[in-house]
Amino acid sequence: MQIPTPHALAKCDDCPIRHRAVCARCEPNELQSLEEIKYYRSFEAGQTIIWSGDKMGFVGSVVSGIATLTQTMEDGRTQMVGLLLPSDFVGRPGREGAPYDVVATTDIVMCCFRKKPFEQMMAATPHIAQRLLQMTLDELDAAREWMLVLGRKTAREKIASLLSIIARRDASVSPNGAQSPMVFDLPLTREAMADYLGLTLETVSRQMSALKKDGVIRLEGKRHVTVPDMCRLMEEAGDDSDGGFLV
Amino acid sequence: MQIPTPHALAKCDDCPIRHRAVCARCEPNELQSLEEIKYYRSFEAGQTIIWSGDKMGFVGSVVSGIATLTQTMEDGRTQMVGLLLPSDFVGRPGREGAPYDVVATTDIVMCCFRKKPFEQMMAATPHIAQRLLQMTLDELDAAREWMLVLGRKTAREKIASLLSIIARRDASVSPNGAQSPMVFDLPLTREAMADYLGLTLETVSRQMSALKKDGVIRLEGKRHVTVPDMCRLMEEAGDDSDGGFLV
DNA sequence: TGAGCCACTTGATCTGCGTCAAGGTTGATG
DNA sequence: CATCAACCTTGACGCAGATCAAGTGGCTCA
Numbered sequence: 001m002q003i004p005t006p007h008a009l010a011k012c013d014d015c016p017i018r019h020r021a022v023c024a025r026c027e028p029n030e031l032q033s034l035e036e037i038k039y040y041r042s043f044e045a046g047q048t049i050i051w052s053g054d055k056m057g058f059v060g061s062v063v064s065g066i067a068t069l070t071q072t073m074e075d076g077r078t079q080m081v082g083l084l085l086p087s088d089f090v091g092r093p094g095r096e097g098a099p100y101d102v103v104a105t106t107d108i109v110m111c112c113f114r115k116k117p118f119e120q121m122m123a124a125t126p127h128i129a130q131r132l133l134q135m136t137l138d139e140l141d142a143a144r145e146w147m148l149v150l151g152r153k154t155a156r157e158k159i160a161s162l163l164s165i166i167a168r169r170d171a172s173v174s175p176n177g178a179q180s181p182m183v184f185d186l187p188l189t190r191e192a193m194a195d196y197l198g199l200t201l202e203t204v205s206r207q208m209s210a211l212k213k214d215g216v217i218r219l220e221g222k223r224h225v226t227v228p229d230m231c232r233l234m235e236e237a238g239d240d241s242d243g244g245f246l247v
Numbered sequence: 248m249q250i251p252t253p254h255a256l257a258k259c260d261d262c263p264i265r266h267r268a269v270c271a272r273c274e275p276n277e278l279q280s281l282e283e284i285k286y287y288r289s290f291e292a293g294q295t296i297i298w299s300g301d302k303m304g305f306v307g308s309v310v311s312g313i314a315t316l317t318q319t320m321e322d323g324r325t326q327m328v329g330l331l332l333p334s335d336f337v338g339r340p341g342r343e344g345a346p347y348d349v350v351a352t353t354d355i356v357m358c359c360f361r362k363k364p365f366e367q368m369m370a371a372t373p374h375i376a377q378r379l380l381q382m383t384l385d386e387l388d389a390a391r392e393w394m395l396v397l398g399r400k401t402a403r404e405k406i407a408s409l410l411s412i413i414a415r416r417d418a419s420v421s422p423n424g425a426q427s428p429m430v431f432d433l434p435l436t437r438e439a440m441a442d443y444l445g446l447t448l449e450t451v452s453r454q455m456s457a458l459k460k461d462g463v464i465r466l467e468g469k470r471h472v473t474v475p476d477m478c479r480l481m482e483e484a485g486d487d488s489d490g491g492f493l494v
Numbered sequence: 495t496g497a498g499c500c501a502c503t504t505g506a507t508c509t510g511c512g513t514c515a516a517g518g519t520t521g522a523t524g
Numbered sequence: 525c526a527t528c529a530a531c532c533t534t535g536a537c538g539c540a541g542a543t544c545a546a547g548t549g550g551c552t553c554a
Contacts, residue, residue, distance in 0.1 A: 151445025
């Protein structure tokens, strides 16, 4: 597994893997401080990174791989409440415990900072707190957008919404951008998709088949998706918004 | 309408109406700067405070009354994504437009700061950005808790969850705290409850009747609710969490 | 080569909630 | 006091999606 250079991670928006908590505008001595408290952790697919309620001694960014945030009721019903893709930030400066399980769904590498020193640094470096505020506002927007999906959309619209989010998120990373046709690999099992969408895995499977039959998507194997026409997909999602920041 | 004194609003956690964006720890000159950019606005029940997409030139706190954040699809389906009760913060420092409609559901008074000067002040006063970050994390937790409600709970559980949230929120304000039996007035119509819960108003009405028949709640009129046993209500809500910060 | 497992698909049936429709209650207004 | 409009309740019925169940394809491992 190749680890990106510290330098690349210290950059922000203009870097393919944006370590968005910190920023190219940092002074050299700030970057130096970050270097000193930085380390890498990797997890295998299926491993739980943090259990709900546990203390979380670090904050960090996803370097590669996928993780999910999930909540579980006593009787086992689960709802995914967040999807962490590369460059996404994890952690809650100023908070003790984690409010939900964080689970690696693929092998994953994270770039972490020990929490205490990071918090001290945040207190001393105003623009880091402001940057985190902006990122948290983004997450809040995504969560609220998702509330509309969960509360008001049909199963077919839910699937189309999820595909559209993953496709767009993928496009923002890939070198050729948002070209039709879009091609990507689903990072989630049918069950994980169901947990994200408040559906059962059978319904997910049926709706995927229906979208395929209707030519909205093509499927090679179970995970490799081709979207011949993104506009069509977004219509199916009931999405008029021209691509708000979703996940 | 009696307006609270500026002094009360400038306090934070220990104040009954916590103007949580600022804080008792502010220096006198910071408070003075806040005074200079502060003003009050009131709206009538039903009035839209901000339309989705419009520029929002202020940030502020709810002083009295209730407002909702709602998202709407082209075909008219709507989902409430936030409920603003007294002391809640509205606004997105560093952002231009509003991502959803903000609607007054009762007559409402807000204490506002013009956005530009507030942002400047935030840049100059690190602890304000940190305080806003904490508040935004709270909102994010609430939104994610709500995703579980929307995605996985039954209609009956949804209603019980909403009642439990409002009751607890009410208790944290009222002088006698969370005593059983709890008594409060629903600040929402059946339709607004439905929009919050991803249900129809008929289903809300039916489930309210069912909870009443089963003795979980008592109703005088349509809005005045008595909860003889909060534990019972929280069981109905499927809530094991001992009262996380929800709305 | 075959056994076993996992992720997924597909079918049959059931049910919770939406939809449509008909009242009931309350409070404001002339 | 009558009228009207919100707001709410209740019933009958239908359907989207859950549930239960059987089967498929591809992978690993012996």
